[in-house]
Amino acid sequence: MLDITTTKQAIKNRFKGKKSKTDKVADYEVLIIGAGIAGIGMACRLQQQQHKGLFGHKAPKKQKQAKSTNKQKPPQRFAILEKRADLGGTWDLFTYPGIRSDSDALTFGYNFRPWLDYRMLAAGDDIKRYIADTAREFGVTKHIHYQHEVQQISWSSEEQQWSATIKNHASGEIFVKTAKFIVGATGYYDYEQGYRPRFEGEENFHGQIVHPQHWNNLDYNDKKVVVIGSGATAMTLLPALVDKDSNQCARHVTMLQRTPTYVASVPGDDHAIDWLSGKFSPLSKEQAYTVLRARNVLRQQGLYKVATHAPKVMKAVLKHGVKKKSLKGSGVDSKHFMPDYNPWDQRVCAVPDGDLFKALQDKRATVVTDQIGTFTATGIMLQSGQHLDADIIVTATGLKLQMLGGAAVYIDGQAVDIGTRMTYKAVMIEGIPNMAALFGYTNASWTLKIDLACQYVVRLLGYMHKNRYQVAMPQAQTADMTACAQVDTVMGSLSSGYVRRGKDELPKQGDRYPWFVTNNYLSDRIMLKYRKIKDDWLRFSR
Incomplete structure (x- = not known):
């Protein structure tokens, strides 16, 4: 359980001293929580775009400023924090006989790294190996910090960045790192325990x-x-x-x-x-x-x-x-x-x-x-x-649902219940700035949607850098809040027992764009890859 006293002290130590604009320099541009198929996919997409200036566009000549005397180091591009001792997520956790995907390998693999295996449904060991090989090929392995559990994330509107309280399970140390943007790539279930009903006798x-x-x-x-x-x-x-x-x-x-x-x-x-x-x-x-x-x-x-x-x-x-x-x-x-x-x-x-x-x-x-x-x-x-x-x-009685690996979420000191918020394009969450929560499809390959969401995040970050925005936050309009019946979760109409039991843990969806989950790859591809980033619901600020 998270020690709140320890956490507050860690945050206090992180930000002690005089505050100024230089204090806004975060440790990371992007902090990815989870090194499973979603987290590695997100990291690879970031690596692909780094040569295009994603992390730090040069200012136009007319906006050039005097050389800064600030001695602080610029933020690192990104880091992946993984609670477990190895990457793979689901495919590292589950080791029971026969573990495999339930979607075909061609769509389960990343679009940017073709899976050419002839088997229709890939075995768990092969999936984990594929994820590991992809991480090495794209140079993201060095960015992974294993046995690092994110226990809490806290957004500061004044600093315009997140503070992540992290526990290093190898050393027992609890410390804080800051990031401009957070990507939750932990899936939707509790890795510590599954759903286990009590049986008579x-x-x-x-x-x-x-x-x-x-x-x-x-x-x-x-x-x-x-x-x-x-x-x-x-x-x-x-x-x-x-x-x-x-x-x-x-x-x-x-x-x-x-x-x-x-x-x-x-x-x-x-x-x-x-x-x-x-x-x-x-x-x-x-x-x-x-x-x-x-x-x-x-x-x-x-x-x-x-x-x-x-x-x-x-x-x-x-x-x-x-x-x-x-x-x-x-x-x-x-x-x-x-x-x-x-x-x-x-x-x-x-x-x-x-x-x-x-x-x-x-x-x-x-x-x-x-x-x-x-x-x-x-x-x-x-x-x-x-x-x-x-x-x-x-x-084999199912899963116990959980968001962000159990990390608590705070905005300016106020606790946030993600289960009461709507999902924006099934990527971001209403009212939460600079954060994406990656979800895949429940009616097709999980990775199909994950990869689209990762590409959208990269586009969003590029747009923010280009226009010098510091904050992006989905905000529902009054009509949306009035008309949208929050009856379904981000998992859609799926009525499996584990979804019904854990529906209060998951963000909800509305009945209209952009709060509606389409579960349709073709329409999502247009929405996330080609539609303009700026719209009536995504609010930007400098």
């Missing part, structure tokens, strides 16, 4: 109970495992735990779900890049990547449009795929994959080459749809009276 269970967020090289070989949950984590774990080609293989896995989830089988590999850039093709691999990435984006957007505008059609297609193709002749009841809600009310789970269904067909795994009655010494007694034997129970 769990103290009676003689085996192990583990949450996927804290796998820690669990020994499950030849064990009976029950996985509680029906989301992407459970769908990934089930086939991986019974994979006979891996180092460990469970005796049997039961996925226990309260309600079904939509599941779609997708090809495990995509060799289209090789075909398009082959011997008789005029395209290079990079050009083929661009074409296929656009194909995948359009396909994602098209399927989502059908799901939201003609849900009955999409529901029929998904159910047909499960009943007539994936489970045909298996003896597995298709009711376990027939939700009563519409597709994309919750995220559709993609399984490569139908690995989930193959595990069920081979009788190595089972799906049970029921309610938990109580834990017993040897497993779980269901409300139906059925007993599930288990040596290990995995609670």
